[in-house]
Amino acid sequence: MATLIAFPILAGLMILQSGIVSRIPLLHGTPDLILLVIIAWALQKKVQNAWQWSIIAGLLYNLVSALPIGVSLVGYGLATGLALAFRRRVWQAPILAMLVTTFLGTLVFLSVSYFSLRLLGDPIPLGPALNLIVVPSVLLNLVLAAPAYALMGDLARWLYPEEIEV
Amino acid sequence: MNTPPSRLRSLQTLVFGLVAVGLVLLALGGYLAPISRIALNPFIAVQSWIATRYQAVQEFIRAPQDTARLRQRNSELEAEVAQLQSQIIDLQQQLAGTNVLSALVDFARANPENRYQAAAVISRDPNPFLHYVIINRGSDDGLRRGMPVVTQQGLIGRIVAVTALAARVQLITDPASTVNVRLDPSQAQAVLLGQITGDVVLEMIPQDAKVQPGDLVLTSGLGGGYPPNILVGQVASIRSQDQDIFQTASVQSVVDFSQVEIVLVITNFKPIDINPLLPTPIAP
Numbered sequence: 521m522a523t524l525i526a527f528p529i530l531a532g533l534m535i536l537q538s539g540i541v542s543r544i545p546l547l548h549g550t551p552d553l554i555l556l557v558i559i560a561w562a563l564q565k566k567v568q569n570a571w572q573w574s575i576i577a578g579l580l581y582n583l584v585s586a587l588p589i590g591v592s593l594v595g596y597g598l599a600t601g602l603a604l605a606f607r608r609r610v611w612q613a614p615i616l617a618m619l620v621t622t623f624l625g626t627l628v629f630l631s632v633s634y635f636s637l638r639l640l641g642d643p644i645p646l647g648p649a650l651n652l653i654v655v656p657s658v659l660l661n662l663v664l665a666a667p668a669y670a671l672m673g674d675l676a677r678w679l680y681p682e683e684i685e686v
Numbered sequence: 687m688n689t690p691p692s693r694l695r696s697l698q699t700l701v702f703g704l705v706a707v708g709l710v711l712l713a714l715g716g717y718l719a720p721i722s723r724i725a726l727n728p729f730i731a732v733q734s735w736i737a738t739r740y741q742a743v744q745e746f747i748r749a750p751q752d753t754a755r756l757r758q759r760n761s762e763l764e765a766e767v768a769q770l771q772s773q774i775i776d777l778q779q780q781l782a783g784t785n786v787l788s789a790l791v792d793f794a795r796a797n798p799e800n801r802y803q804a805a806a807v808i809s810r811d812p813n814p815f816l817h818y819v820i821i822n823r824g825s826d827d828g829l830r831r832g833m834p835v836v837t838q839q840g841l842i843g844r845i846v847a848v849t850a851l852a853a854r855v856q857l858i859t860d861p862a863s864t865v866n867v868r869l870d871p872s873q874a875q876a877v878l879l880g881q882i883t884g885d886v887v888l889e890m891i892p893q894d895a896k897v898q899p900g901d902l903v904l905t906s907g908l909g910g911g912y913p914p915n916i917l918v919g920q921v922a923s924i925r926s927q928d929q930d931i932f933q934t935a936s937v938q939s940v941v942d943f944s945q946v947e948i949v950l951v952i953t954n955f956k957p958i959d960i961n962p963l964l965p966t967p968i969a970p
Contacts, residue, residue, distance in 0.1 A: 538809035538820070543944070546881060550814050585811050586818045586854060587845065633815055642862040644815060644882055652883060653814045 522679045523572045530573070533557060534580045549656025551664050554581060555629055558596055559621050560672035561667075562603035563614055566680040574600035588636055595632040599625035615666060622665040626658045647662075778868045786838075786948050793838035794950065801954040803827055807946055808852070817860035817880060819843075821949060824851045824864035832911070832957030835949050840940040841865070841905060842949055844957075853951075858918065859884045859943055867918055869895070870902040875892070876935075878903065878918060884943060886919065891933040897924050903937050910958025 533553045544552050554577045578593030583594065585618035603621045610617040634649055712718050718847035745752075787804070794802045823829055825848045835842040835855050843863065847854040856863055863880040867888070874895030876888045891897055901921040907914030919939040926933040 534812070535809075537812045540816075541812040542812050545814065548814055548884065550812070552812070554812075581812065584809065584820070585813045586816050586856070587811075587813050609735045630815075633813055637862075638816055640862075642815075643879075648882055649815065657814060 522567070523569045525675075526569075526573045526576045530554060530557065530577050530580050534584055538584050538650075539630070546656040546660055548652040549654065549658075549660060551657065551660035552626065552629065553664070553668075555596065555599055555625060556598055556622065556661060556664055556668040557672060559603045559625050560602050560618060560669045561676070563607050563617055563669065564672060564676035565607070567676055570600050570604060571597075587633060588640060591632055591636045595629035598628045598632065602628065615669060618665050618669040619662060622661050623658060626661045627654065630654050630657060635655065704729050706958065710773055727859075735742055735951050756962055757883070770929040785947075790948060790950055791840040793836070800952045802950040804948060805853070806948055815861070815882060816945070817863075817882075817884065818846070819855050819857065819946070821853050821855055821951070822851070823951065824849045824853050826850045827928075828953050829951055830956075832914050832955075834916065834952045834955055836916060836952065837941055837946060840919065841912070842941060842943075842946060844912065846949065855945055855949070858886055859939070862882060863914060865918065866906045867903050868906040869897055869921065870904055872896050872898075872901060875906055875908065876903075886937045886939055888935040888937055890933060891924075891935060893926070893933060894929065895933065896932060897921060897935060910960055912957075913952065913955050 537550075537553045541553060544550070558570070558574050558577050561567055561573050574596045575593065578590075578596045581587070581592035581596070582589055599621070602625050603617075606617040606621050607614075610620070630653065634644065634646075634654075637644055709718070711871040713722075790802075790804060794800075803823055805823035805827075807819045807820045809820045811820075812816040821835075829845060829848055831845055831848055833845045835844060836962055841858060842858040843855045843860070845853045846856045857880070858865055859880040860879060861880050861882050863878075865878040866875065867878045869888075869891070870874050872895050874891055874897060876891040878886050879889055880886055888903065899921050903918040903921060905912040905918060917940055919937040919941075922936045922938040924933055924935045
């Protein structure tokens with residue numbers, strides 16, 4: 521159930537991302553709703569299927585984006601790995617973990633995208649890429665990190681209700 | 687000599703009749719107007735005072751009913767206004783869409799040598815490094831990889847991937863996009879490159895070419911990737927240094943890529959893959 525529900529949620533977010541969010545950039549950076557959701561999901565205490573969500577997100581991203589196949593899987597996989605590592609170490613301050621993971625996860629995902637495109641020959645200069653895309657994207661993701669964490673927390677509580685000892 | 691009472695009454699009646707007829711004639715002649723004005727003024731004043739008070743009392747009695755009715759009417763009118771406003775917005779959107787379609791039809795008529803398939807832009811690439819859009823027509827509508835995509839203003843890009851119902855278009859602003867172009871009127875050949883900023887620049891303009899700001903940039907057709915003579919933009923500024931082999935120039939595109947909603951795919955253009963013809967280094 522918790523894995524199956526990833527399909528409609530992530531597909532809906534992907535439609536929102538490519539249909540609306542990508543059209544309203546800050547400079548040339550845009551928030552990555554999918555990345556925020558998989559990080560927020562991986563940071564939830566009881567969640568066991570963060571990797572499955574990450575794989576589904578990567579596959580959906582590949583459907584819509586012209587990014588080389590597998591790059592989004594790697595990017596989201598690394599972001600999920602970061603989130604799981606932070607969940608174990610910074611478990612007492614989940615919002616802090618969310619912000620740190622969002623910051624690092626966005627950098628990792630965009631770096632993987634950038635270097636894969638450079639490897640394939642796209643002449644993207646590093647300076648403008650950093651100033652016009654990476655920094656604004658990180659900023660936008662950080663702004664949306666807290667609401668994303670709260671929403672995914674509600675979803676996790678709904679899917680994994682607290683067990684009451686009688 | 688006493689007058690009998692009956693004759694006296696007849697006389698009185700006659701006198702009254704004559705006085706009445708006289709008064710009527712005077713009134714018809716307008717001679718009684720000042721007198722009637724003087725006589726009527728107090729009457730009118732009293733009548734007005736009474737009527738005003740009566741209306742005030744009547745309004746006081748009927749006010750609750752009227753207020754309720756007016757409120758109901760007001761809410762009805764507000765609902766009607768909201769509905770009309772929404773209709774206006776719908777019609778404005780339809781008008782904007784019709785204007786775009788009309789311009790596209792004009793473009794298609796002006797270029798009858800090509801066959802076109804109209805398509806709507808349904809999404810953009812979620813990755814901010816890439817400048818691609820997805821359109822709602824695919825191989826079921828006859829679209830193939832490599833077909834150029836234009837608007838009524840000029841070149842947009844070309845199709846790089848197709849599914850049955852959709853196609854992915856690489857915009858000319860994508861950093862990996864290259865378009866062979868020529869400049870008008872100098873006829874100099876150059877290469878148009880996309881930038882991550884969404885701009886396009888010209889490179890490899892020969893040093894001896896006389897290029898001016900305002901020169902038109904059109905596809906040259908070289909390389910077989912695009913048909914010739916599609917407008918791309920205008921030269922905005924030129925950078926030329928004596929020690930360089932080529933000049934470079936920034937180009938003002940004729941298309942506002944952030945506002946593209948409906949595009950035309952040129953369906954009768956078949957791109958030519960010249961890669962097998964390119965010389966390859968021979969091992970010693």
